[in-house]
Amino acid sequence: MKKRNKYLVTLAALFVMGTLGACSNSNGASATSDSWNTIVKQAKKEGKVVSVGMPDTWANWIGTWNDIKSKFGISHTDTDMSSAQELQKFKSAGKSSSAPDIGDIGLNVAPTAKKENLLAAYKTKYWKEIPSWAKDKDGYYSAGYTGSIVFITDTKNVNSSEAPTSWKQLASGKYKVAIGDVSTAAQAQYSVLAAAFANGGSEKNINPGLNYFAKLQKENRLSTVDTTIENLQKGEIQVAVMWDFNALNYAHQINSKRYKITVPTDGTVESGYAEVINKNAAHPYAAKLARSYILSDAGQINLAKGYARPIRKNVKLPAAVKAKLIPESEHKKEYHVKNNNIWNKETLKLGQEWKNKVTGAN
Numbered sequence: 338m339k340k341r342n343k344y345l346v347t348l349a350a351l352f353v354m355g356t357l358g359a360c361s362n363s364n365g366a367s368a369t370s371d372s373w374n375t376i377v378k379q380a381k382k383e384g385k386v387v388s389v390g391m392p393d394t395w396a397n398w399i400g401t402w403n404d405i406k407s408k409f410g411i412s413h414t415d416t417d418m419s420s421a422q423e424l425q426k427f428k429s430a431g432k433s434s435s436a437p438d439i440g441d442i443g444l445n446v447a448p449t450a451k452k453e454n455l456l457a458a459y460k461t462k463y464w465k466e467i468p469s470w471a472k473d474k475d476g477y478y479s480a481g482y483t484g485s486i487v488f489i490t491d492t493k494n495v496n497s498s499e500a501p502t503s504w505k506q507l508a509s510g511k512y513k514v515a516i517g518d519v520s521t522a523a524q525a526q527y528s529v530l531a532a533a534f535a536n537g538g539s540e541k542n543i544n545p546g547l548n549y550f551a552k553l554q555k556e557n558r559l560s561t562v563d564t565t566i567e568n569l570q571k572g573e574i575q576v577a578v579m580w581d582f583n584a585l586n587y588a589h590q591i592n593s594k595r596y597k598i599t600v601p602t603d604g605t606v607e608s609g610y611a612e613v614i615n616k617n618a619a620h621p622y623a624a625k626l627a628r629s630y631i632l633s634d635a636g637q638i639n640l641a642k643g644y645a646r647p648i649r650k651n652v653k654l655p656a657a658v659k660a661k662l663i664p665e666s667e668h669k670k671e672y673h674v675k676n677n678n679i680w681n682k683e684t685l686k687l688g689q690e691w692k693n694k695v696t697g698a699n
Contacts, residue, residue, distance in 0.1 A: 445527075459614055481612045512575040518563065602669060
């Protein structure tokens with residue numbers, strides 16, 4: 338499982354890290370060629386790519402690392418980290434031989450990485466196929482895969498017929514609802530945003546989401562159990578709110594027949610994770626090759642095998658792979674953050690707002 342139990346990371350930590358400073362590197366990834374032939378030639382010479390926060394078991398990264406090894410002779414190593422830890426590693430390693438080449442961070446964190454001058458811009462040949470909400474206009478980051486906030490119901494605890502299919506239905510239920518730690522978990526933060534959107538809000542107005550969960554808290558229906566696979570397996574969760582790729586992954590690891598996964602019909606949020614290149618990458622060409630391969634048809638299919646939805650919607654998925662995902666027809670009303678900079682700032686204070694307006698609502 339990944340860093341985020343990965344989801345994690347409070348962005349406030351990123352601003353504390355700003356005191357460390359970011360090294361510039363005229364010989365780093367920013368100075369390399371964007372010619373594909375040159376990238377392949379030089380990456381093969383480098384022979385290695387070092388990632389952070391991209392372990393084998395998350396979103397089937399192992400499929401892509403194996404492909405890059407077999408096709409280009411480039412070996413791979415990873416250290417599992419949260420988004421904030423990845424950026425701190427980019428900073429602390431500077432332009433040393435131990436500097437990581439590429440990382441996987443939430444889109445809500447990406448504006449901070451760009452602002453602190455940690456990234457190298459590289460658009461790849463697939464740039465025009467990536468929607469505008471999922472990329473930086475200058476090429477410093479772009480999502481490689483997406484997820485949508487969904488409900489997962491444990492039918493051992495809640496009758497399948499009562500599994501919520503909308504935020505309205507969730508609010509009228511009798512079961513407890515778990516969303517995780519809003520102060521540190523991106524998954525939980527996007528869950529609040531999804532509830533806000535379904536009730537007329539956005540990243541500019543998160544209050545409808547806070548009010549929604551405050552009502553659950555007053556009814557003693559907000560669970561304090563963390564939304565981990567372990568807690569699901571133990572039966573400690575009745576209904577949880579999480580990314581669809583996590584819900585699908587967890588359900589299939591435990592017993593897919595036990596869980597009912599539904600996309601809220603009255604609105605949800607789709608967002609993603611961006612594979613970013615360290616400006617001071619020790620293997621800058623290998624980093625560019627990896628980012629490009631991740632966005633290729635083969636790389637996108639690899640991610641879908643791990644239950645993540647490809648950012649490139651024109652990629653034709655094999656039938657068996659497509660069947661692993663929630664049908665697109667169920668993603669009827671989805672919101673994309675219009676301004677990641679505004680959402681970035683909101684997540685910095687969301688933990689305190691949660692304490693003030695939700696957990697203190699009794």
